[in-house]
Amino acid sequence: MSPAPRQALLSHIGEFQLIQSIARGFSSRGPRPLVGIGDDAAILSRSSGSHLVISTDLLVEDIHFSRTTASFYDIGYKAAVANLSDIAAMGATPTYILMAIALPSHLKYHDWKELYRGLSVPCKAHGVQLVGGDTSASRSSLFLAITILGQVEPNRGLTRGGAREGELIYVSGSLGNSAAGLACLTHQATQVNTSTLRQPMKFLVSRHLRPTPRIALGRLLSSRGFASSALDLSDGLSGDLRHLCQQSHVGALIREASLPLSPHLVAYAAEMNVDPLLWALHGGEEYELLFTVPPKYQRRLELAVKQLGIPVTAIGVMTPRRSGLRIAHPDGKTQKLLPQSYVHFSD
Amino acid sequence: MSPAPRQALLSHIGEFQLIQSIARGFSSRGPRPLVGIGDDAAILSRSSGSHLVISTDLLVEDIHFSRTTASFYDIGYKAAVANLSDIAAMGATPTYILMAIALPSHLKYHDWKELYRGLSVPCKAHGVQLVGGDTSASRSSLFLAITILGQVEPNRGLTRGGAREGELIYVSGSLGNSAAGLACLTHQATQVNTSTLRQPMKFLVSRHLRPTPRIALGRLLSSRGFASSALDLSDGLSGDLRHLCQQSHVGALIREASLPLSPHLVAYAAEMNVDPLLWALHGGEEYELLFTVPPKYQRRLELAVKQLGIPVTAIGVMTPRRSGLRIAHPDGKTQKLLPQSYVHFSD
Incomplete structure (x- = not known):
């Protein structure tokens, strides 16, 4: 993939290329992740025990979901599944979830509760706890930012890079x-x-x-x-x-x-x-x-x-x-x- | 604090009460966090070694920042500091960061790069790696969802709940x-x-x-x-x-x-x-x-x-x-x- 021209509009650059370009530009003296940007989730090593799996997702109204075809409960439910699925794709066990939301101020308290109720159902089914959140106002549409954590045995995480010819x-x-x-x-x-x-x-x-x-x-x-x-x-x-x-x-x-x-x-x-x-x-x-x-x-x-x-x-x-x-x-x-x-x- | 009426508008309920109400409604059979919702970050125990500290933040254009008073570099820089500060407030060492962004499609690739360049500077200074990201379109304004991880020795994390009279x-x-x-x-x-x-x-x-x-x-x-x-x-x-x-x-x-x-x-x-x-x-x-x-x-x-x-x-x-x-x-x-x-x- 050739580097994107400096003045190109983002609409001409695919998400995959954008994420690759982040990975190139960002480095540090800290510990390297075992799996970094570009997979369903990152895998971070620990000194002992299972490795940490983490993924983050920003869901945007009318891009990733629509209130014309999904209730607030539905939106929360599916947001949980999309994130649980990222952990499943790494072969990991999900453990914790965090959700930050930006809500248009005309939404009702009941809508907000339904969003969380939907989120909670698949999480509860898999023993996943909500450990963090942040609620702020949005002057436009509804945004959900979800982070999910999981764990996997060392060297057992599944990535996108391991397939071989003949498999x-x-x-x-x-x-x-x-x-x-x-x-x-x-x-x-x-x-x-x-x-x-x-x-x-x-x-x-x-x-x-x-x-x-x-x-x-x-x-x-x-x-x-x-x-x-x-x-x-x-x-x-x-x-x-x-x-x-x-x-x-x-x-x-x-x-x-x-x-x-x-x-x-x-x-x-x-x-x-x-x-x-x-x-x-x-x-x-x-x-x-x-x-x-x-x-x-x-x-x-x-x-x-x-x-x-x-x-x-x-x-x-x-x-x-x-x-x-x-x-x-x-x-x-x-x-x-x-x-x-x-x-x-x-x- | 009294429970919010079912039909109340969100504008009549403070963020703190909203977050409290999440914590009440969400529970699970999984392991309990040592510190959950309502502090600067959550603290999650591990079977051995240091504890995991995690916080998530959704930053909304014209609520948390404005492009009239801050450049894309400034916005990225400050978003990193706001999150590093949450880890500092727990007495922890920051380790990894993830950023998901929703971008209006008219933004230039250069703007997007500047956002990440701003984010990278305080992160690099503290040895923090970017390990995850997600970029999607926004039909309205710019949104940044940041998750930061850190670590702290067992029983050393600082919370909001430990102050005593006379201190x-x-x-x-x-x-x-x-x-x-x-x-x-x-x-x-x-x-x-x-x-x-x-x-x-x-x-x-x-x-x-x-x-x-x-x-x-x-x-x-x-x-x-x-x-x-x-x-x-x-x-x-x-x-x-x-x-x-x-x-x-x-x-x-x-x-x-x-x-x-x-x-x-x-x-x-x-x-x-x-x-x-x-x-x-x-x-x-x-x-x-x-x-x-x-x-x-x-x-x-x-x-x-x-x-x-x-x-x-x-x-x-x-x-x-x-x-x-x-x-x-x-x-x-x-x-x-x-x-x-x-x-x-x-x-």
Whole structure:
């Protein structure tokens, strides 16, 4: 990636490049992090015991969430999951969370409470305590800044940089549900056959508003040493797989026919006349894990996830770097998979 | 404090009450923090070694800073100091920092770099590494969410709750400079005798834009066990002393004649026809430490700070809770000291 020109507008520079440029410009005499900027979370060593995992996230109204499709409870809930998911992607156990919020002054106390109530539910489910916060006014929209902490055994943290050629690519759950769920919410007024679609739409909306942080899976992958790399699907498979390839210096080939699609997604897509693959490949906010597994661990992994009741699917294989990121269609033809994930500053 | 009515507007509820209400509503089966919400930072225990100190802060344009009186470099610099100061107030050593920013898309890459360059300078000076970040778009103004980490020896962390009746109240540095510096910046167009005031104004503006995080003092107070409580002056002496009294369940009496005022503040106030005490008592963003010391440690403390070259001043004494917060005027009369610190949501 070439350095950004000094006077370039931020809208012409991707977030990834911005973050890389921070990492280059900032150094210090202090202890180096084991994993720094550019992964789902940083890993900081301690003199003894488990390592500290930390991630921070700023969620902006009408960029990351909208009050037209989500209640305050929903916004809090999903903010917690997005952050728990970053810890899951490192193979770590979440421990503490902090939330700073900037609130438009016309909001009601009840709205604020609902935001925290939503945040608390997934946190409580994973034994995560709220240990810090800061509330200030905003003259414009609602902002949430969340920091989450976790811990992982030394040398067990999963990063985006560990994938090797020949390894299998896995995803948890099924793909595209969150993006389709958002479509359900935004197109509710559209004429659809709602009696047939009631169940599919209910499922998809629930995946959009109540995603599952894959903590148990992340812990399994790291503690048993099954995965060589992992990240969570927040930008969409095509975009997140690209991050994995870039940081691991490899290519990837995924098989279209292997992508796990829920019957609900297929039913809704058919009614809406949309190719469900578009949602599965490019839809964001899945909070499923994308990870790579050396072939020798395949059987042990699949047995272990079966015992835990976590659905995972092998969707492809890591290839040489020069092959880039490709998708094999059912007819055997392959083509370049271009990321269409959400890019900040692009609008 | 009585519970807030369900439908109350947030503008009628102070930040302190909001944060208290979070702490009540949020609990979990996980490990309890040693110090949770309501102090400058949380303290989290570890199984061995030093304890983890963490604080998070959301800085909002035109609430916490303004681009009319501060450059991007200034904003980054001060954001770092505000957070380093929270770690200093706990008696801890800062280690790592994370910054998530939401940027209006019209900002230039250069502005963004300047923000980070400002942030890096006080961090580098204290050996603090940037280990995480997130950059997203904002449709409105500039937001910075900062999380800072530090470490402190077990049972050495300084809180707001440890002050006892009869202890001495100290502040570092001199008071009111930051608020007066802001006045210099906002009233630059005003007719003042600038040749006489050039030096005072330069000093005051520098205290406003380049405050000093009192890390070395905080470390001295905690490692030698001199202080029973501490916090940093971010809301202004009257407001912050009130927080200390509330959390320690004591009252306080400060002596007007003992308040440390810089000659520059006095000179500028005289020219502007302002009582410098108003700035000293109520001006925010000082980032000096306010701390309490048992009388038996007074001599040892004063010797130690002299050796380190850190100016500290005894300004009063902790009193019984029922006495409240009072100020003694030079004529011997005392009166209630009402906080006039900046209250979010009040405008």
